[in-house]
Amino acid sequence: MLILSRKENQKIRIGNNIVINIVSLSDNSVKIGIEANKNVKIYREEIYESIINSNKEAAETIKDSIPTNINSFKLNKINKDDKKK
Amino acid sequence: MKIKNKQFGEIEFETNSVISFSDGILGFEEYKQFLLLSENEGSFFWLTSIDEPELVFPLFSIKLLEEECFNEEEVEPFGIVKLAKEPENVTINLKAPVFIDRSAKIGYQKIIDNEEFKVNYPLFVKN
Numbered sequence: 001m002l003i004l005s006r007k008e009n010q011k012i013r014i015g016n017n018i019v020i021n022i023v024s025l026s027d028n029s030v031k032i033g034i035e036a037n038k039n040v041k042i043y044r045e046e047i048y049e050s051i052i053n054s055n056k057e058a059a060e061t062i063k064d065s066i067p068t069n070i071n072s073f074k075l076n077k078i079n080k081d082d083k084k085k
Numbered sequence: 086m087k088i089k090n091k092q093f094g095e096i097e098f099e100t101n102s103v104i105s106f107s108d109g110i111l112g113f114e115e116y117k118q119f120l121l122l123s124e125n126e127g128s129f130f131w132l133t134s135i136d137e138p139e140l141v142f143p144l145f146s147i148k149l150l151e152e153e154c155f156n157e158e159e160v161e162p163f164g165i166v167k168l169a170k171e172p173e174n175v176t177i178n179l180k181a182p183v184f185i186d187r188s189a190k191i192g193y194q195k196i197i198d199n200e201e202f203k204v205n206y207p208l209f210v211k212n
Contacts, residue, residue, distance in 0.1 A: 041108075043196055051181040051196060052112035054165070054204050058178070059113070059142055061168035063092055066129065073172040073209040078151035078179070 090138035093122065093131070103135060104185060106192045110165075111181065116140060119192065121185060130163060132183065132192075143168055145177055145208060160186045165194075166208060176205040 004012060012020040018040065021033035034042055067073075089095045104119050115136075121144075122131040128149065134140035144163040162184055164177035179202040185192040 047180070047196060048111070050204050051178070051194075054167070054178050054181075055110055055112045055142070055194075058165045058167045059140055061143060061166075062141070063129070063131065063143065063168070065168045065170050067168075067170055067172040067175060067209075070172045070209060072212050074212050075150060076207050076210040078206075 088120075088133075088135055088138040090133070090141065092141055093133070096120065096122065096133070096138070101190070104132075104187075104190050104192045106194075108193055110142065110183070110194050111196075113140065121187070129166065132163075132165075142183070144183060147177075147179065147182055150177075150179075159188060160184045164206075167205070172209040173207065173211070175208045177208045178204050179206045180204045 006012065006022045008022055008025050010022055014020065017037055019035040021035070023031040023033045025031075036042065086100060087095055087097050098120055102120060104121055106117050106119060108114065109116055110132075113134075116134040118135040120133045120135060122133055123129070128145060130144040130146070132142040132144050143166040145166050147162040147164050150164075162182040164179055164182055166178075167176045169175050179197075181194055181196045181204070183192060183194050
């Protein structure tokens with residue numbers, strides 16, 4: 001792995017079309033700006049991993065395991081008021 | 086054309102019903118061609134790979150959970166579901182919905198950059 005030291009507002013260029021900017025530094029986090037073409041997908045690694053794992057787990061469940069006894073249940077509607085909290 | 090898998094047996098389909106996922110599904114990028122299957126009276130859909138018919142993603146329409154959730158016209162948002170026998174254990178991925186344009190026959194999975202949307206959102210709650 002290539003490791004570079006950068007100061008605030010210094011940049012790293014990857015290939016012709018991607019620029020990484022160190023926007024600001026604080027004690028335990030760093031703000032990073034990324035300039036890239038729109039078709040370049042940028043994800044936080046832990047979220048990307050969680051989606052891949054979730055997709056894999058979902059693909060292993062089968063339609064025979066659709067719950068049949070849902071009489072005492074209802075759809076868990078997305079509540080806008082909850083989301084604002 | 087025909088494909089066959091364990092869950093559905095033989096599936097006959099027209100080539101114009103094939104939905105193209107040019108970027109695939111995250112973690113399954115090599116599979117680009119899918120069918121969106123549904124069964125009578127069911128609310129679930131089954132995104133079934135044509136290249137690998139045993140690869141089936143259970144889907145549920147997010148519109149049934151919140152009509153105004155996403156407003157992109159023509160494009161329907163679905164959540165990938167992890168099924169379970171017990172209703173309280175069934176979850177839907179709202180963090181990375183699968184968007185499908187049934188008229189243009191294209192689909193894609195997109196991660197929503199918003200902490201309010203959960204990967205494992207319970208699909209059912211007790212009455």
